[in-house]
Amino acid sequence: MTAMTPGSNLPLNAVRVTVDVAAPVRLDVSALLLAADGKVRSDADFIFFNQPSGPGVGYRSGGGAAPDSITIDTGALPPGIERIVVTASPDAAGQTFQGIEPTATVRNADAGSVIATFTPPQLGTETALVVVEVYQRGGAWKVRAVGQGYANGLAGIATDFGVSVEEEPAPAAAPVAPPAPPAPAAPPAPPVSYPASPWLGGATTPAPAAPPAPPAPVPAAAPAGAGGKINLDKGRVSLQKNQTVSLVKGGRPLLSQVKMGLGWEPAFGGRAIDLDASVIAYGPQRNHIDHCWFGKLSILGGAVKHSGDNLTGEGAGDDEVIVVDLGRLPADTTGLVFTVNSFSGQKFTDVAKAYCRLIDGASGEELVRFDLTGAEPQTGVMMAKLIKQFSGEWEMTAMGQFVKSRTVRGMVKAAAEAL
Structure with missing residues (x-):
C-alpha cells in the first residue's frame, strides 16, 4: 500500500478498482467520465446515487455504515474515455471541508487489497473536491492523487469539465409578446441534463422563455450572524x-x-x-x-x-x-x-x-x-x-x-x- 501525496501517481495493477472516500461526516461521492478534451459527453457520464451505473463505472452507497464508493472497470470503459475523476462533497447543505480530513482508498475491486490511500491536506472553505483520478497514459491505466477543492461546490467542478449546471427554474410567466421591449437574452439550454441531486439542487432543464422568478427572501425573523x-x-x-x-x-x-x-x-x-x-x-x-x-x-x-x-x-x-x-x-x-x-x-x-x-x-x-x-x-x-x-x-x-x-x-x- 502507498500513501500518496498531491500530484503523485501510480500504475494500476488491476483492471477493476474501487475508490471510496471516508470522512468524519457523510460525504456524497460521485464520478465523471471525461473524454480526451477533458469534458463529459452527456448526462450518462455523471455517476452518483440517483444514477448509480454508467459505462464501466458504478456507484455504491455505504448506507451510512461505510463510505460511498466508485468502482471503475477500465476494461469496460467506452472508447474515447481517457479519465475518470472521483469527487466528494459534504452531504450537509453548505458544509465545507474545514476540519474534515477525507481519505480516499483505492482497492483492487476483485481481491479487495489496498493499492493506495490519499488524504488531501490543508482543506478549508472548499465545499466540493476532486479527490483522485484514474487516467490512461501510453495504453496503461494509472491513478493520480489530486485534492483540488472548489469553494463554489459542484458548480465549480462542472465548469471546469464543461458541464452547465443551473437551478430548476420557477414556472414561466405568460409568454411575452414579440413587440415587447428587448430584454437580456435567456441563457442557452445546457448541454447536459442531470437527474435530481442534492449537489445540484434539482434537475437541470433548458432555460425558460421568461426569466425565472427570484428566490423567496429570507424572513425578517431569521437574523444572520x-x-x-x-x-x-x-x-x-x-x-x-x-x-x-x-x-x-x-x-x-x-x-x-x-x-x-x-x-x-x-x-x-x-x-x-x-x-x-x-x-x-x-x-x-x-x-x-x-x-x-x-x-x-x-x-x-x-x-x-x-x-x-x-x-x-x-x-x-x-x-x-x-x-x-x-x-x-x-x-x-x-x-x-x-x-x-x-x-x-x-x-x-x-x-x-x-x-x-x-x-x-x-x-x-x-x-x-x-x-x-x-x-x-x-x-x-x-x-x-x-x-x-x-x-x-x-x-x-x-x-x-x-x-x-x-x-x-x-x-x-x-x-x-x-x-
Missing part, C-alpha cells in the same frame, strides 16, 4: 423549508436541554387524526443508532425522551414533545431527524397546521419554528434535523420531506439519506 449564518442572537427564528439556523447565541453554542414540540390539527371539517412523532439518532457515518417514539420513550441513556402518544391531534399547543439534552448526548451521536407518521394510514392532506418548534428547556422560550405549509398524500414526513458541527455547535434545518411510511422504522433509511 457572522458570515451570514442565521443564529439565535436576535431571538426567535422562523424558518422556511430547507433553511438552517445555528443554535448559537451570544457566540456560545446552545448545549443545554431543548424540547422539540410537534403539533397538528385535523384538516378543516376532518375527523380526528392519530399521528406519531419520533426522533431517529445517527452517528457520523449516517449509521442508525436508535430511535425514540411512543413505544420507546427514552433512548441514549435518557438524553432523549418522548412525552407519549397523542391519539387525536385536537386541542391547542404541542401534540407531542421530544426532549433532547444536547450536553448529555453521546459523542458518537451527531445527527437527529424528527419525523411524524400516520400509523392509521391517513395522509398528510388530511392534516392542517402541522409544525415543529424548538424550545429552550430551561426558560420555555420558543427558539425556532417551522410551519409546514404544503402537504402530500403520504403517511410520513421528516420535519426537521439537528446536525452537530465539528465546532461543537448544533444546527437545525427545516425539512418538510414526505415519505411513504406509517412507522418510524420505515423512515430510518430515508432519514439517513437526508442527513
Whole structure:
C-alpha cells in the first residue's frame, strides 16, 4: 500500500478498482467520465446515487455504515474515455471541508487489497473536491492523487469539465409578446441534463422563455450572524423549508436541554387524526443508532425522551414533545431527524397546521419554528434535523420531506439519506 501525496501517481495493477472516500461526516461521492478534451459527453457520464451505473463505472452507497464508493472497470470503459475523476462533497447543505480530513482508498475491486490511500491536506472553505483520478497514459491505466477543492461546490467542478449546471427554474410567466421591449437574452439550454441531486439542487432543464422568478427572501425573523449564518442572537427564528439556523447565541453554542414540540390539527371539517412523532439518532457515518417514539420513550441513556402518544391531534399547543439534552448526548451521536407518521394510514392532506418548534428547556422560550405549509398524500414526513458541527455547535434545518411510511422504522433509511 502507498500513501500518496498531491500530484503523485501510480500504475494500476488491476483492471477493476474501487475508490471510496471516508470522512468524519457523510460525504456524497460521485464520478465523471471525461473524454480526451477533458469534458463529459452527456448526462450518462455523471455517476452518483440517483444514477448509480454508467459505462464501466458504478456507484455504491455505504448506507451510512461505510463510505460511498466508485468502482471503475477500465476494461469496460467506452472508447474515447481517457479519465475518470472521483469527487466528494459534504452531504450537509453548505458544509465545507474545514476540519474534515477525507481519505480516499483505492482497492483492487476483485481481491479487495489496498493499492493506495490519499488524504488531501490543508482543506478549508472548499465545499466540493476532486479527490483522485484514474487516467490512461501510453495504453496503461494509472491513478493520480489530486485534492483540488472548489469553494463554489459542484458548480465549480462542472465548469471546469464543461458541464452547465443551473437551478430548476420557477414556472414561466405568460409568454411575452414579440413587440415587447428587448430584454437580456435567456441563457442557452445546457448541454447536459442531470437527474435530481442534492449537489445540484434539482434537475437541470433548458432555460425558460421568461426569466425565472427570484428566490423567496429570507424572513425578517431569521437574523444572520457572522458570515451570514442565521443564529439565535436576535431571538426567535422562523424558518422556511430547507433553511438552517445555528443554535448559537451570544457566540456560545446552545448545549443545554431543548424540547422539540410537534403539533397538528385535523384538516378543516376532518375527523380526528392519530399521528406519531419520533426522533431517529445517527452517528457520523449516517449509521442508525436508535430511535425514540411512543413505544420507546427514552433512548441514549435518557438524553432523549418522548412525552407519549397523542391519539387525536385536537386541542391547542404541542401534540407531542421530544426532549433532547444536547450536553448529555453521546459523542458518537451527531445527527437527529424528527419525523411524524400516520400509523392509521391517513395522509398528510388530511392534516392542517402541522409544525415543529424548538424550545429552550430551561426558560420555555420558543427558539425556532417551522410551519409546514404544503402537504402530500403520504403517511410520513421528516420535519426537521439537528446536525452537530465539528465546532461543537448544533444546527437545525427545516425539512418538510414526505415519505411513504406509517412507522418510524420505515423512515430510518430515508432519514439517513437526508442527513
